[in-house]
Structures are given as C-alpha cells and as structure tokens.
Amino acid sequence: xxxxxxxxxxxxxxxxRFLQEAMKRDGLSALLxxxxxxxxxxxxxxxxxxxxxxxxxxxxGVLLTDSCDATMLISLPWDQGRVRxxxxxxxxxxxxRFADAVQDLVQQKSxxxxxxIVGWAFMPAAxxxxxxxxxxxxVEVADPxxxxxxRFPGQESLPALQRAAELADSGFSAILQKAKIGMPxxxxxxxxxxxxxSQGAEDNFGMVTASDHSHCTHPPADRRIQPGDxxxxxxxxxxxxxxxxxxxxxxxxxxxxxxxxxxxxxxEAMEKSLAQVRVGKKxxxxxxxxxxxxxxxxxxxYCRPPYMRVRGHGLGFLSLPFSEIVDENEAVIEEGMCFxxxxxxxxxxxxxxxxxxxxxxxxxxxxxLTRTPLKLFTIED
Amino acid sequence: METLHTVLNRGCxxxxxxxxxxxxFRGRLGHVRRGMKxxxxxxxxxxxxxxxxxxxxxxxxxxPKNRGALAVIPRQGxxxxxxxxxxxxxxxxxxxxxxxxxxxxxxxxxxxxxxxxARELKPKRVGLVSVQEQLNIREWNGLAKLLDSAELCDLxxxxxxxxxxxxxxxxxxxxxxxxxxEQALARFEKEARVGQKEYEVMALVxxxxxxxxxxxxxxxxxxxxxxxxxLRPAAPFPIRKGxxxxxxxxxxYQRYWAELGRTFCLGSPSQELVRSHNLAxxxxxxxxxxxxxxxxxxxxxxxxxxxxxxxxxxETYGLGNGVGLELDEAPFLGREGAGKIQPGMVLTLRVCLAxxxxxxxxxxxxxxxxxxxxxxxxxxxxxLVLVES
Numbered sequence: 001x002x003x004x005x006x007x008x009x010x011x012x013x014x015x016x017r018f019l020q021e022a023m024k025r026d027g028l029s030a031l032l033x034x035x036x037x038x039x040x041x042x043x044x045x046x047x048x049x050x051x052x053x054x055x056x057x058x059x060x061g062v063l064l065t066d067s068c069d070a071t072m073l074i075s076l077p078w079d080q081g082r083v084r085x086x087x088x089x090x091x092x093x094x095x096x097r098f099a100d101a102v103q104d105l106v107q108q109k110s111x112x113x114x115x116x117i118v119g120w121a122f123m124p125a126a127x128x129x130x131x132x133x134x135x136x137x138x139v140e141v142a143d144p145x146x147x148x149x150x151r152f153p154g155q156e157s158l159p160a161l162q163r164a165a166e167l168a169d170s171g172f173s174a175i176l177q178k179a180k181i182g183m184p185x186x187x188x189x190x191x192x193x194x195x196x197x198s199q200g201a202e203d204n205f206g207m208v209t210a211s212d213h214s215h216c217t218h219p220p221a222d223r224r225i226q227p228g229d230x231x232x233x234x235x236x237x238x239x240x241x242x243x244x245x246x247x248x249x250x251x252x253x254x255x256x257x258x259x260x261x262x263x264x265x266x267x268e269a270m271e272k273s274l275a276q277v278r279v280g281k282k283x284x285x286x287x288x289x290x291x292x293x294x295x296x297x298x299x300x301x302y303c304r305p306p307y308m309r310v311r312g313h314g315l316g317f318l319s320l321p322f323s324e325i326v327d328e329n330e331a332v333i334e335e336g337m338c339f340x341x342x343x344x345x346x347x348x349x350x351x352x353x354x355x356x357x358x359x360x361x362x363x364x365x366x367x368x369l370t371r372t373p374l375k376l377f378t379i380e381d
Numbered sequence: 382m383e384t385l386h387t388v389l390n391r392g393c394x395x396x397x398x399x400x401x402x403x404x405x406f407r408g409r410l411g412h413v414r415r416g417m418k419x420x421x422x423x424x425x426x427x428x429x430x431x432x433x434x435x436x437x438x439x440x441x442x443x444x445p446k447n448r449g450a451l452a453v454i455p456r457q458g459x460x461x462x463x464x465x466x467x468x469x470x471x472x473x474x475x476x477x478x479x480x481x482x483x484x485x486x487x488x489x490x491x492x493x494x495x496x497x498x499a500r501e502l503k504p505k506r507v508g509l510v511s512v513q514e515q516l517n518i519r520e521w522n523g524l525a526k527l528l529d530s531a532e533l534c535d536l537x538x539x540x541x542x543x544x545x546x547x548x549x550x551x552x553x554x555x556x557x558x559x560x561x562x563e564q565a566l567a568r569f570e571k572e573a574r575v576g577q578k579e580y581e582v583m584a585l586v587x588x589x590x591x592x593x594x595x596x597x598x599x600x601x602x603x604x605x606x607x608x609x610x611x612l613r614p615a616a617p618f619p620i621r622k623g624x625x626x627x628x629x630x631x632x633x634y635q636r637y638w639a640e641l642g643r644t645f646c647l648g649s650p651s652q653e654l655v656r657s658h659n660l661a662x663x664x665x666x667x668x669x670x671x672x673x674x675x676x677x678x679x680x681x682x683x684x685x686x687x688x689x690x691x692x693x694x695x696e697t698y699g700l701g702n703g704v705g706l707e708l709d710e711a712p713f714l715g716r717e718g719a720g721k722i723q724p725g726m727v728l729t730l731r732v733c734l735a736x737x738x739x740x741x742x743x744x745x746x747x748x749x750x751x752x753x754x755x756x757x758x759x760x761x762x763x764x765l766v767l768v769e770s
Binding site for chain 2: 036037038039040041054056057058075076077078079080081082085120121122123124125126128129184185186187189190191193194197198200202203204205206207215216218219220221222238243305306307308309310346352
C-alpha cells in the first residue's frame with residue numbers, strides 16, 4: 001500500500017530517504033528488517049527502529065521495497081491492534097510461517113532483485129536457510145546499513161533519554177532506602193524494579209548483588225544481606241525504546257578505609273575516562289585511560305579477562321554508536337552519541353566494584369544523564 | 382501464551398537442590414541417552430536462549446540470563462555446558478546447573494570445539510535440539526563448520542516428548558509458581574483504583590511476585606473500552622470505572638512457568654459485560670469437560686459455537702497448552718497433532734474473548750491431569766472479579 005508522505009513522521013521520512021539511497025547504492029530491490037522475539041539491550045532492534053513498535057512473538061519484520069513501500073509482518077494475530085496503533089506502516093500482516101509470508105510479499109510487491117536482511121546477525125539459522133530457499137538465494141546481509149544509520153538517538157529522543165535517566169536514579173535511590181540487613185538480594189531487586197516500573201520503565205537490564213566479595217554482577221540470588229556487604233548495582237531502565245544505564249556501589253554500614261581507598265581508584269578512572277569523551281577522539285582512548293589508571297595502582301592483571309575487558313558500551317534498542325568500549329575500538333566519538341562509560345573493576349582486596357554513567361556527547365564534552373553522585377554510598381540499617 | 386520478552390531474566394536466580402535434585406537430572410539424562418542410542422546418535426546438542434530455554438533447562442537446569450547456552454551431551458561420560466557470556470560470570474553460572482563443566486565463551490564453536498577435544502570425541506551422528514530453530518545464523522555457521530564431517534539430525538521432538546508428563550518434583554514446582562502468581566494477582570484486586578495508570582498497578586503485582594523469588598514476570602492487559610486491541614503490555618492509560626480489564630500474568634520460578642488470567646471490573650459492570658463473562662464461563666466449563674485422559678480432539682466442541690467471531694477469538698488466543706519449562710509448550714490444545722492427554726500433564730486452559738464482536742472476558746487457569754480428572758493448581762476463579770472503586 002502506498003503511504004501518504006504527510007502521515008509519515010519526519011524522522012521516519014529521513015530514514016526512508018537514507019534507506020532508498022542505500023538500496024540503490026548496494027543494488028538491492030528491498031530490505032527486510034528482522035527482529036527475533038529474543039531482545040537485546042546491546043543491539044539496535046531493526047523492526048522497532050523502522051516501524052516504531054516492538055511486536056510480541058517469535059518473529060517480526062518489515063519489508064521495505066526500493067520504492068519505499070513498507071509492509072509489516074508480525075507473529076500474533078491478537079497483537080495487530082496494538083501494532084497498528086503504534087506504527088506508521090499501514091499494511092500489517094500476521095505471518096504464521098514467516099519465511100513463506102516473506103516469499104508471498106516479495107512476489108506480490110514484484111521484488112525482482114536481491115533482498116537485504118537487516119538483523120541478519122540475530123536471525124535464527126533455520127529461518128535464514130528457509131529465506132534463502134524460498135527467495136532462490138536472492139538474500140544478502142545488510143546489517144551494515146543500520147550500523148551506519150542508527151548511531152545517534154537524535155534530538156527528538158532526548159526527553160525519553162532524560163526520563164530513563166531519572167528512572168535509573170530512582171532505581172538506585174530505592175537501594176539506599178530499602179536495603180536492610182537480612183533482606184534477600186531478590187527482594188531488594190524487586191524494590192529497585194518497582195521504583196522504576198511504577199513510573200513507566202518498559203524494561204530493565206538490571207542486576208543487584210550483595211556480597212562480601214563479588215566476582216561479577218549478576219541477577220539476584222537468595223543471599224541475605226549482611227553487615228558490611230558491598231551492594232553492586234547495574235540499573236538500566238528503558239523508556240520509548242531507549243536504555244540508560246547507571247552503575248553504582250553501596251556498602252551496608254560504614255565503609256572500611258580499605259574500601260574507600262580502593263573506590264577512589266574507580267573515581268579517578270571515571271574522571272579521567274570522561275575527559276576522553278570528546279568529539280573527534282577515539283572510543284578506545286576511554287578504555288585505555290581506565291586501564292592505565294588501574295595499572296598505575298598495580299592492577300594491570302585485573303584489567304584483562306577473566307576479570308575485565310569491556311569498559312562501556314552503546315545502549316539499544318534505537319541507537320548504538322558502537323558495541324563495546326575496548327582498547328582496540330577505533331570508532332571516532334561524534335556529537336550526539338550516547339553510551340555508558342563504566343570503570344567497573346574487580347580488585348582482589350574488595351571484590352567487584354561498580355561505577356558508571358550514561359553520557360550524551362555534546363560539542364564541549366560529555367553530559368551525564370543521571371544525577372546520582374559518582375561516589376561510594378553507605379547505607380545505615 | 383506469548384508475551385513481550387525482556388532483555389534480561391533478572392529475578393531470583395538460584396538452583397534450589399531441595400526442590401529439584403541432581404538425581405532428577407541424572408534420571409533425565411538416562412532417558413535422553415537411551416533415545417540417543419535408539420537413534421544411533423553419539424552426541425546431542427541442546428540449545429536454549431533467554432527467551433525459550435525449556436529444552437536446555439530440562440537437561441541442565443540452566444537458564445540463560447540474556448543470551449544463550451548449549452548443552453553438550455555425549456553418549457558416555459559427563460555432559461558439558463557452553464554459555465555465551467564473559468568469563469567472569471562463570472562462577473555464577475555454575476550455581477545454576479548440576480553440570481560441573483561450564484565453559485564461558487564468546488562463540489559457541491569455540492566452546493563446543495574445546496569440549497569435544499577434551500573428550501577426544503569425533504562424533505559421526507549428532508542430534509540437534511532447538512539449535513537451528515533458535516541459534517542465530519552467525520553462530521550456527523561456526524558450529525556447522527566444526528561438525529562438517531558429522532551427519533546431523535533434529536531431535537527436538539524427541540526431547541519435547543520427554544517433557545510432556547511432569548515428575549512429582551516438577552509438579553511441586555509448578556504448584557509453587559502458581560501459588561506465588563495467585564498471590565501476586567490478588568494485589569490487582571486490592572490495589573487497582575480508578576484513574577491509576579495501568580503500569581502503576583502492574584508494578585505492584587510484579588513486585589509481589591518478585592518479592593517471592595520469581596525469576597521472570599510478565600503482565601498483559603486488554604480492556605473492553607478498546608476492543609480493537611488485544612492483550613498487550615501495560616501502558617500509561619488510566620483505568621476507568623465500569624470497564625472489563627482482562628489481566629494475564631505469568632512468572633517462572635526455578636525455571637517453571639505458570640499463567641493465570643482473570644477479568645476485573647472496577648465498580649458495577651454493565652449487563653453486556655456480565656453477559657460476556659457468563660459466556661466465557663460457560664465456554665471454559667466446556668473446555669474443562671473436554672479434557673479427558675486419552676482424548677486427543679480437545680477442540681471438537683468449538684464446532685458447536687454459533688458465533689464465528691467467538692470461535693475465531695478462542696482459536697486466536699488458543700484454548701490452552703502444556704506449561705512447564707516454557708510458558709507455552711506441547712500439547713497445544715485444539716491444534717492438529719496435539720496428541721493424547723496423559724496423566725501427569727500440566728495444562729493452562731484458557732478462554733479469552735477480546736474483540737468488537739465477541740465481548741471482553743478472560744479466564745485462564747492451570748490444571749494437573751490425573752486419571753480421574755483435572756486437579757486445579759490454583760483456586761478456581763471463574764467469576765468476574767468486582768473491585769470496589
């Protein structure tokens with residue numbers, strides 16, 4: 001079905017123009033934006049990015065022809081109403097057998113040439129093989145198109161990012177208010193979750209761990225919080241498909257001089273790495289500076305696996321400047337990028353400690369999106 | 382029932398050995414190996430990801446938190462588990478499975494290659510369970526290259542068949558998940574108020590479930606005031622007086638899922654809502670009556686329904702399914718090839734009417750199939766739940 005251009009939101013129109021040019025450049029007759037039901041915070045979700053909605057069920061897709069005719073394929077018949085309400089795409093079909101539905105669509109839309117798949121990396125093998133078969137091998141990997149176009153959240157997303165950051169602050173605040181001696185980890189995590197979900201968080205990549213010596217952060221278990229425990233939290237709420245991450249550490253009761261001393265290393269690494277978040281610098285510099293700080297304090301060994309590797313990352317579903325902040329990342333930092341910088345670190349004397357914030361790159365440097373102070377917190381029971 | 386997946390299974394993550402012992406898994410491993418022998422398979426690979434992990438959890442008890450994992454089961458010797466995760470997560474992952482050998486890797490081919498090398502195993506015939514259906518093409522290409530000299534065969538149906546009838550330990554876990562879910566859903570009745578946003582009351586229900594140790598939680602809602610929209614995640618819309626709120630909740634506890642669905646109304650329901658719910662109730666009773674040990678055509682009674690819209694709605698949401706390590710698993714009631722109902726199966730039975738021409742009502746309840754009938758696993762609530770507003 002042809003779209004009335006005036007009914008398509010301006011940011012989508014801009015995307016369509018880029019995609020049309022990309023198809024022409026790459027010799028593609030259509031693009032299939034694909035998303036499996038398994039969602040990842042560390043990736044741009046191709047279907048959400050283009051359609052504005054995240055369908056339920058195992059498979060979802062948007063077939064976009066080189067004339068910008070778009071058709072959406074979803075898995076669940078009862079999800080049609082919600083999808084139609086949220087997307088600019090007029091034609092929404094339910095696909096019981098996804099590959100067959102794509103084949104039908106390609107025939108009906110008279111797509112003669114190659115079909116580029118955006119979201120190939122996450123496509124289940126059996127589905128990809130079926131598409132190859134039903135489209136007579138006219139399938140190409142087109143993930144790089146999205147890697148180029150979805151690097152920035154865009155000005156229109158700033159209110160959502162700011163809101164997500166406020167929720168992350170609320171989530172950590174819940175730890176400070178609710179953590180009690182004897183409380184199981186999972187109960188504390190439930191309070192964190194409640195603080196954010198009751199204010200509209202759509203999802204959360206959240207882990208809360210309390211221990212006298214953590215090796216990593218992980219989803220909560222049933223350990224009961226003890227005096228002196230170090231609580232580490234990775235909190236990542238989503239609003240309108242945008243994730244914002246906050247990493248912090250709190251101690252139950254007074255912090256020991258040793259813990260305070262070691263935590264200042266994370267603070268130093270955070271400060272120095274944020275100084276590297278400048279337009280024109282390379283992302284790898286952020287990681288290298290963090291590692292230099294820890295190395296200077298004698299922890300070089302602990303900057304490598306099995307202890308540490310990644311020093312930050314982009315946050316999906318709608319934009320991703322780069323996947324991982326590691327020493328080797330040659331990507332150049334640009335204004336408008338959004339990512340998390342976290343000098344989280346395992347130290348043999350204290351265990352795993354966390355400190356990190358999501359930043360928006362502005363012309364004169366990074367803007368931290370959350371308001372929670374960058375410090376070690378103490379909780380009096 | 383399908384829901385919107387989350388980016389992380391972030392609730393209580395433990396293996397409670399008192400509820401499900403290593404002996405339970407050793408017993409399952411024995412069944413699996415007998416099947417491998419019958420099919421002349423010398424290596425079985427079982428994949429699961431954070432969205433669907435039933436097959437994987439059956440053999441390993443492991444639940445991937447945000448990516449995937451592969452169980453490597455040779456005909457002899459101990460199995461291994463390959464988990465896609467940073468290596469620092471390895472000690473935690475080991476707490477979630479009875480399998481001692483847990484390999485944390487970036488790519489599955491690397492982990493599988495190392496596991497095979499450690500066993501000096503060059504498999505000739507490899508059984509695959511949920512591998513090609515769920516594993517992404519990039520990772521599959523790596524595995525296929527590693528196994529290029531072996532003959533591959535799909536054994537997903539075989540493993541699923543071992544999961545149809547639940548053991549006593551599984552039944553107890555399912556009862557516990559249902560108990561928690563029932564308690565959580567009771568919060569809706571206590572807390573829902575006119576003007577409250579959907580997500581505010583959802584958060585209260587979710588907190589109740591998470592406080593009791595669930596590892597994942599789902600909430601869907603549909604409203605009689607928007608009949609064109611089916612069950613969906615909670616939104617910022619305020620709850621209104623007098624409308625039907627169809628609420629479906631699901632949670633997993635110790636890997637075992639449950640689903641409950643009820644219809645709430647704040648204030649006095651209209652006659653139309655009462656009629657609609659009475660229809661759902663009568664259909665639900667027909668559904669319950671149709672489930673008998675040995676029966677395979679559990680959807681035959683649908684033919685007697687005069688309204689095509691009602692019939693279509695029931696089929697769309699499904700009459701029900703098995704529930705266990707997955708929220709929806711075999712048998713899928715009313716579908717072709719659903720197989721015979723057997724004692725020991727645990728089923729979610731569901732009547733969902735949501736649409737312009739079929740009314741608004743939801744009843745979804747869990748049952749254990751026994752020789753002499755169905756045993757409810759949650760307090761049967763078939764009435765429209767009226768909430769004082």
